[in-house]
Amino acid sequence: MTVVAHLSDPHFGSESPAVAAALVDDLFGRAAPAPSLVIVSGDLTQRAKVHQFRAARAFLDRLPAPYLVVPGNHDIPLYDVWSRFLHPLDRYRANITEDLLPHVVADGLVVVGVNTAHGFTFKDGKVTVEQARAAAEVFAAHPDRFKILVAHHPFVLPAGRPARERVDGAEHALPILHDAGVEVICSGHLHAAHASDTGGFRDARREILAVHAGTCISTRTRGEPNGYNRLVLDGDRFTVHHRVWDGDRFTESSHKAYRRERGRWLHDPDVVAA
Ligand SMILES: [Fe+2]
Numbered sequence: 001m002t003v004v005a006h007l008s009d010p011h012f013g014s015e016s017p018a019v020a021a022a023l024v025d026d027l028f029g030r031a032a033p034a035p036s037l038v039i040v041s042g043d044l045t046q047r048a049k050v051h052q053f054r055a056a057r058a059f060l061d062r063l064p065a066p067y068l069v070v071p072g073n074h075d076i077p078l079y080d081v082w083s084r085f086l087h088p089l090d091r092y093r094a095n096i097t098e099d100l101l102p103h104v105v106a107d108g109l110v111v112v113g114v115n116t117a118h119g120f121t122f123k124d125g126k127v128t129v130e131q132a133r134a135a136a137e138v139f140a141a142h143p144d145r146f147k148i149l150v151a152h153h154p155f156v157l158p159a160g161r162p163a164r165e166r167v168d169g170a171e172h173a174l175p176i177l178h179d180a181g182v183e184v185i186c187s188g189h190l191h192a193a194h195a196s197d198t199g200g201f202r203d204a205r206r207e208i209l210a211v212h213a214g215t216c217i218s219t220r221t222r223g224e225p226n227g228y229n230r231l232v233l234d235g236d237r238f239t240v241h242h243r244v245w246d247g248d249r250f251t252e253s254s255h256k257a258y259r260r261e262r263g264r265w266l267h268d269p270d271v272v273a274a
C-alpha cells in the first residue's frame with residue numbers, strides 16, 4: 001500500500017500558524033500510516049514575496065518525507081511588472097527549486113510536476129504541448145509504475161465549474177498525457193476539494209482521475225474549511241481521503257474509492273476505504 005499526501009495552496013503570507021502546525025502533526029503523527037511522498041500543487045505564497053517564500057521553504061524543510069512541488073500563479077510577482085514579465089519565477093527558483101519539471105520515483109509510483117504559472121497570464125494557467133511531451137518522456141522511463149501528474153491549474157474540472165477555469169492548452173496536453181499512461185492528475189488553484197466521480201478524461205481504453213485539493217493552511221478559504229487529500233494506492237484500488245481542519249485538528253471528512261477494471265477507473269461506493 002502506498003500513501004501520498006496531496007496539499008495545495010498554502011499561500012504563506014496568509015497562512016494560519018495553528019492550522020499549519022496541526023497539518024504537520026496530522027501528516028506525520030495522527031493520520032497513520034505516514035505518507036511516503038508529499039505533493040504540493042502550487043500557490044506556495046500569497047504575493048511572491050521573499051519572506052513568504054522563506055516561510056514556505058521552512059515548511060518544506062520540516063516535512064520528514066520527500067516532496068514534489070510546482071509553482072502557482074501567486075508565486076509570480078503581481079505588481080512588480082519587471083519581474084512579472086522578465087523573471088516571473090526567479091524568487092520561486094531561488095527559494096524553492098530550480099526544477100520546473102520535477103519528478104519523484106518511489107513506492108511503485110512515478111510522479112511528475114509541470115509548471116502552469118506564467119508571467120503573461122494574470123491568473124489562469126497554461127500548459128504547452130512541449131511540456132506535456134517532456135512529462136511523457138519522464139513517464140516513459142517508468143513503464144510499470146503508477147503515474148501521477150501534478151499541476152497547479154486544473155486540467156479536468158469538477159462538474160458545474162466554468163470552462164475558463166481549466167488550464168489553457170489542456171485539450172492538447174491531455175491526449176499526450178493519456179497516451180503516456182497518466183492515471184491521476186493532482187491540482188489546486190480552485191480552493192475547493194474534489195475527486196472525479198468517474199474518469200475525468202477518457203477514451204475507449206482508459207480514464208484519468210482528477211483530484212483537486214483545497215487550500216491546506218491559508219485563511220483565504222472559499223466556503224470550505226482547510227483540508228488536504230491522502231491518496232492511497234493498493235493494487236487496483238485507489239482511494240482519495242479528504243481530511244479537513246475542524247477548528248482544533250484535521251479529521252477525515254469523506255473519501256472516494258475507485259476500482260480499476262480493464263484499464264478504466266470505476267467510482268466504487270461499495271469498496272471499503274483502504
Ligand atoms: Fe490559490
Ligand SMILES: [Fe+2]
Nearest residue numbers: 043072073189
Ligand atoms: Fe492559484
